Amino acid sequence: MTAAVFGKAGAAVPETSLVQGGIGAKAYVLILLQLGLLALLLRQFQIESAAFIRLALLAFCGFAVHALLPLRYRLPFFLALSLAGIVLVLDIVNSLWIVGIGVALIGVCHLPVSFRIRGLLLLLVGTLLGAMRAKWVEAPALEAIWPILGSMFMFRLIVYFYDLRHDQAPVSPVRSLAYFFMLPNACFPLFPVIDYKAFRRNYYDDDAYRTYQVGIDWMLRGVVHLILYRFIYYHVTLAPSEVIGPAQLLQYLVANFLLYLRVSGLFHLIVGMLYLFGFRLPETHNRYLLASSFTDFWRRINIYWKEFMQRIFYYPMVFRLRKLGTTKAMVVSTLLVFALTWLLHAYQWFWLRGTLLLVWQDVLFWVILGLVVVANSLYEIKYGRERRLGNAAQTWRSLGILTLKTFATFWFICVLWSFWTAESVSSWLSLWSALGGHYTVDALIYPAIILVVILVGSVERNGLRNVRASAQDEASWRRARLVTVVSLLALIGLSIESVHQKFGAKVATTISSLRSGHLSRLDTAKLERGYYENLLSVDRFNSQLWEVYTKKPANWLDVQNAGLKRFTGDFAQTELVPSFVSQTPYGTLSVNRWGMRDRDYERAPPPNTYRIALLGASSVMGWGVADGETFEALLEDRLNQESGTAAKVHYEILNFGVPGYQPPQQLMALEKALAFAPNAVFYVATGREVSRAASYLVEVVQKKLNIPYGPLRDIVAKAGLEPSMDEATALKRLEPFRAEILSWTYQRIADQTRSNGAAAVWVFLPQVRQGTWQEETPEILRIAESAGFAVINMANVYKGQDIDSIRLAQWDDHPNRRGHELIASDLYDEIQKQRRTILDAAARRPVN
């Protein structure tokens, strides 16, 4: 620690020290203290992932060393830290693949041949990698690294090669490697397109202390964006089918757009971290919610993307087309840039997800945005636009006009965004039927909040952006420090349970929900559906659900494709294939000759046998556990072991569970089950029964399947469902009949069971993860009781258990072997408690 390294804390640093990146002892300690608080904040709110928190700790500890090193050692140290970060997040083998392929790609850029040949070679290598990504060429070893490898090279290689062609600055291998493998990238498939020139040019070009401090400010801002994102994602988003009136429509539009906070949050976090290592990069977003025109929006949101498109495509196109006249050249080039943005979006999707993205909304979104930006640009060419060097003197009139323009732009973007992110054009169009709903005061909530935010945000907008921190005056700099430290402490304080509980149960519950990253109720429902459907059913914009899926190994429990189920062509649609056997990572999965995931039974019960038929879906079938490990098998064994030999009654539990079965499908399963003369029928419900029953009815109508039950056909007719209707519209039509569908289904199951002399038992088996799906539980319990079922409520079966110890995997919330043991044990106890009402009542039918 020499005097050259340590200067006077926080004071303006002379030019020579700027070059050296020196920092004072007091400033160094201040930064470390704030990084400590930031690390605590990341941990308290479990920002992003455990891997990111580990990476952040590595970066913060690395900073402590990096800031003290002589300048010439800093870039190599940053590179070493970045490579260590890749190994920390991925394993050593995957890291070697990434670095190996990356070095080869960079190497091609520097081959001693002409640029044209190098460009062709890059295209060739890119095509080969693309063929592997598309699985045309087998490359199982690379399966886990594609998103990260793609995020490192898909755009930065274009920028790098372009700059290599035109830049006169000497190339440094260390800088080139650091540019591609830069530290936080290993955690983020979605990474800003950092400009190589900016990465090189702005390296330690300002006071080091202030640069580090700005990095902390930006990371904190990123965390705030991510917390706000969670609030929107968990508590504000709606499914299209829930948009039934103007209030919900506005909520849907706002929430949909504000989900972008995740991207802006991550980008702030990423670039802020780079500031800690001297890379004073431009801002990634500039208060994009306050855009007052379409061109303003394009300039403020994802600025790195705009800069990338501008440098690599827009200016070269304008220069080539200048003979048309500059205005025409600008218009044509702008439209081409938007067309290319669509194409590159599809290209990005391909590298990240491995499939081609060809969706009409995508094309139309970029066409519409391109057209409005062109129109706005032409207006600005003709009339100019206001630019300021400093804070403009505002009048109430100018503030009012700016606020209204911003308000109008915001809503236009919300509408356009909703179109872009809709599952289909018809689904988006169906949203607007909500305008015919009831107009209540609630409809004013979101417009009022947005108006206030815009009004406050429009006061004193700074004229200049990206000004060096060293140029900021001391008073405002100190004020900004105070805001950062107070915000850090306030957020950490709020995250403490004993603190947020003081704000009342509702606020405490909300804050508690923001403290961890998990799937929203809508995405959890999609994840459940995803167990049985193709991965492509994940929305284009559903980044969190996609991230969960990317962790799923290829061919995870791929028994579906191995022939576990077959189509029946009737209302049930599918059934298990009799005598199917498959080896899974969790053991053997066998289906008996009757199509039950169970041991073999005779059709007629043997003498002195008490037989239970178990209806349910995947958890009942035993998804992810071996034969003999299902709770059904465990319970059967225990009943036979502990019933006592004196009674001489043998118990049989027949497993009629079929993965993906929804409540109405159980009507068909029941018919099959009754043919085996059970003494009792246990219907196992796992939550969201009302919603699932309604969704299933929509599905069969869309597929034009015959509905063999008159009352369900009547509901379809009353709701006016048509096969051509999109899901959201159909679900809205079914809204008034949702409870009726389940009530009738339950009633029919209970009545048929009883009329066959068996006891009808309804078992509530919760999902391993708590969530908003529980909201339907009281209603389904009430419906089950009304249908006359004997009810076994196992709501507490997983209480006190760590979720990771009872579920299969992060991407699969089915109970694992331990989970099934808990269920079997709990169900046994419940049966014993209600023995008289369940087993004895069932005994009305004579034990064979």
Added chain:
Amino acid sequence: MTDDIKAIIKDVILTEFLPGEDPEELTDATPLITGGILDSIATLKLVMFIEERFGITLQAHEVDPEHLDTIAQIAQLIRAKRS
């Protein structure tokens, strides 16, 4: 000569893009592109002016913050092109 170039550039920026702003506020080091004063339309207008006024030709890859972010950088580019 450099000072003359700077004065011309400063004048055109103030007239075309910052009417009514205090000339003292616009220094040789004020960030024009990264600071948000020169957007793509304004940058192209400025490029056309420079080419016409100083009789030089700029390349597309030179239209970036490395060459045009400040009046000082613009003057340096023009001088290099003319020499």
